[in-house]
Amino acid sequence: MPTTSPAARSAGDTSYADVTASDASLRRFLHGLPGVDTVGLEARAAALGTRSIKTTAKAYAIDLAISMIDLTTLEGSDTPSKVRALGAKGAHPDPTDRTTPTVAALCVYPDMVATAKEAVAGTGIRVASVATAFPAGRTSLAVKLADTEDAIAAGADEIDMVIDRGAFLSGRYLKVYEEIREVRAACGDRARLKVIFETGELSTYDNIRRASWLGMLAGADFIKTSTGKVGVNATPANTLLMLEAVRDFRALHGEQVGVKPAGGIRTSKDAIKFLVLVNETVGEDWLSNDWFRFGASSLLNDLLMQRQKLATGRYSGPDYVTVD
Structure with missing residues (x-):
């Protein structure tokens, strides 16, 4: 388990001072990380994806996946009634079976946080909010911090921030690091x-590995693949790479960081493949919603249908779960 808090890292833990002292030192560190073996990474991700899970283990995996979902609505058309309905679904995913786990969190825009908080009151479900000018992140630091403060003031338990990809891709790593650190603070x-x-x-x-280490050095509690707003989102390979990064970071620094793949994970089969990646790469310490999440909206429906099939022996179909 973690021995140093992310807040301590973001406050300037001296063990990181040399690495983060300047753009040059941070670039030297990030570009000094081992290069990624693309063929090896993709082959391992594909091989782990062929693992077969049956009966009791499958039922356990489905319930675990449900408990790890950040049930998400991030649309311009979001309304308070939609958020309240999503909160009700997260609290009682299958109204006919109260043994079904609740989801981990409800993820919404900052202006919907108060509604989400009210909707899940007393359930133990957290409220997560995308902030920092999601999804592009192209605004001033002052606006990003105000966005964050507004979400927390409204009751957000978690903040999902986006990095400035333009700054990262142009090699301005210190700018990205400092923005993460400010939001962490x-x-x-x-x-x-x-x-x-x-x-x-x-x-x-290689850039994904560098971004992973940059985020962890700056104080991230979780590193997350995607916004779900672009063509390529979470994949087994990029998630495996991030899992390897958090594993190596804890081995070196004694601090545990979570991982959240988001976007494009829609079926139980997909979710179970990701859980196998977690188990085989970082182990049981990450097999809880404290350390692993799925950013998803439609995934829950398929998990519920598969759960019903295991319980009844027949496939209920989509009409037996609520439509988001």
């Missing part, structure tokens, strides 16, 4: 921070 002990890289825009696996 704004969260303090009031909210956990998930840092979104938008892996589909980072172009290379």
Whole structure:
């Protein structure tokens, strides 16, 4: 388990001072990380995806996946009634079976946080909010911090921030680091921070590895693949790479960081493949919603249908689950 808090890292833990002292030192560190073996990474992700899970283990995996979902609505058409309905679904995913786990969190825009908080009151479900000018992140730091503060003031338990991909891709790593650190400081002990890289825009696996270490050095509680707003989102390979990064980071620094794949994970089969990646790469310490999440909306429906099939022996079909 963690021995140093993310808040301590963001406050300037001296063990990181040399690495983060300047753009040059940070660039030297990030570009000194081992290069990613693309063929090996994709082959391992594909091989782990062929693992077969049956009966009792499958039922356990489905319930675990449900408990790890950040049930998400991030549309311009979001309304309070939609958020309240989603909160009700997260609290009682299958109204006919109260043994069904609740989801981990409800993820909404900052202006919907208060509604979401009210909708899940007393359920133990957290409220997560995308902030920092999601999904592009193209605004001033002052606006990003105000966005974060507004969400937390409204009751957000978690903040999902986006990095400035333009700054990252142009090599201005210190700017990205300092923005994450400032948002981490704004969260303090009031909210956990998930840092979104938008892996589909980072172009290379080496960049994903660098972004992972940059986010962890700056104080991320979670590192997250994607916004779900671009063509390429979470994949087994990029998630495996991020899992390897958090594993290596804990081995070196004694601090545990969570991982959240988001976007494009729609079926039980997909979710179970990701859980196998977690188990085989970082182990049981990450097999809880404290350390692993799915950013999803439609995934829950398929998990519920598969859960019903295991319980009844027949496939109920989509009409037996609520439509988001």
